[in-house]
Amino acid sequence: MPDDAAEDNLGLLLFIPYRFLESAVLAALKSHGHDIPLNQARVFQRIAPGGSRLAELAEAAQISKQTLGSIVDQLERTGYVRRVPDPHDARARLVTVTAKGRELVELSIPVIRRIEAAWEAHLGRDRTRELRQSLAALREITDPYAKP
Amino acid sequence: MPDDAAEDNLGLLLFIPYRFLESAVLAALKSHGHDIPLNQARVFQRIAPGGSRLAELAEAAQISKQTLGSIVDQLERTGYVRRVPDPHDARARLVTVTAKGRELVELSIPVIRRIEAAWEAHLGRDRTRELRQSLAALREITDPYAKP
DNA sequence: CCACGATAGTCCGATATTCGGACGACATTA
């Protein structure tokens, strides 16, 4: 790295396992016939259980509304999500996960669990728990969209 | 999230602070007149002190050689990096950081430090140290390109 | 209750990004 001082910086250390997990999930989905591009996956992952608004997803993913719109178009064309009217706001439409989309979720869960188990085997139970707690604490001050 | 079981999954927990840090650094650079796009920054960040090969960077960033080539073109056009012949292999060229590029690094360091300090203030010294150690340990099993 | 600014999503067109395939130059091995 050019940034030797940033060599052991937390940024990269956070990113490496993140990408590892992400790649593993995508590979698993692909092996089951679901070939989801990364950008679509990143959006899909953030859809709330009851559906999410477009602008909301765009802000979370830090991309423009138009870009997000086209990504949702693709997810809709391939049947993973659907746009439904928002009962509370006639302007808005909620992006919701279809049954086929839920399949993706179901397939991902065991993959994630397996990797987390491998990590726990490497770190030990206590340190894993600590890690999760610390990251959750960090979220409080780094997630502009923290949940209530 | 649709993946409720993945709700408190480590993936997202890792990503959130990572992106926070990344955004902060990019914003700081921008405020100093260096407007670096995200894709360029992600590549730049991985250039080794003595220079890195193109294919090496491409694999680390998980993008094609051609794509990486065009990103390096841009970084070179804006003067942050330079391609120099690899003394050990006449086929290869090393992507190296210029003086102007080093400026980016120098500007980033205090930003990173400041954020890490804020995190430490939130987590406490011990938990921060533990966090860093755990992440480093995780790197051993998640980074295909770990350093010796 | 109703104008009026703000907001949600979409359409359009221009630009940028990314990739697959193929290529010459060089390295490595036999």
Add this chain to the structure above:
DNA sequence: TAATGTCGTCCGAATATCGGACTATCGTGG
């Protein structure tokens, strides 16, 4: 030296992304 693999680049097509503008709807102050 010949054969094979690797390194980076060029080309062209497909895709992604964005800025700007537009319609429909909301919510609020008068």
